[in-house]
Every structure is written in C-alpha cells, then in structure tokens.
Amino acid sequence: MDYQIxxxxxxxxxxxxxxxxxxxxxxxxxxSGQILLVEATDGGSKRDIPSWATDTGNELLDNNSEDGVHRYLIRKK
Known part of the structure; x- marks a missing residue:
C-alpha cells in the first residue's frame, strides 16, 4: 500500500x-493523521521504534528492512 509521507x-x-x-x-x-518515515541502521531500532509507536499511541503502518536500513512508517494519532 502506498502512503503519503x-x-x-x-x-x-x-x-x-x-x-x-x-x-x-x-x-x-x-x-494528527500525518505520516512519518523513520530510516535507521541500528539493529535495536527493530525493537525500539515499534515499541515507541505503540507506547505513544501512534500507529505503526509498516516496517521493513533492506540492505541494512530499517524503515518504519508511523501515522500520528
């Protein structure tokens, strides 16, 4: 699915x-409703960013990794 970042x-x-x-x-x-893309190379972000999104009430729309770069799409609550 495509999102407007x-x-x-x-x-x-x-x-x-x-x-x-x-x-x-x-x-x-x-x-509210706008979308943030976070790109990180730190392996800890695979755990930290989804947890942060949930803890803050924001919506993790997608996460994926390619060539050592982890990407997270988050919709603001």
Whole structure:
C-alpha cells in the first residue's frame, strides 16, 4: 500500500537511543493523521521504534528492512 509521507527522519548511523529521540521530536511537529518515515541502521531500532509507536499511541503502518536500513512508517494519532 502506498502512503503519503509527510516527514522523513534519517537516523542512519545513529545509535540507540537517537532513532527514537529523533522520531519523537519529528512526530511532535506533525498533525494528527500525518505520516512519518523513520530510516535507521541500528539493529535495536527493530525493537525500539515499534515499541515507541505503540507506547505513544501512534500507529505503526509498516516496517521493513533492506540492505541494512530499517524503515518504519508511523501515522500520528
């Protein structure tokens, strides 16, 4: 499914907890219903980003990994 991405967070090369912190800062600037794409290379993000999305009440629409880059689509609540 294709989504209209409103903001992209490039957290590639950042270690924990930076991908979550960068995503948190970015999503605060979005309106409800807008979509955030987070790209990270830290393996911990595979656990941390989905947990953060759930804990904050936002919707994890998709996550996938390709060539060592983990991508997360999150819709703001």
């Amino acid at each position: 409103d903001v992209v967070v490039d957290a590639k090369g950042q270690k924990c907890p930076m991908p979550v912190l960068l995503a948190s800062r970015a999503i605060k600037k979005l309106e």
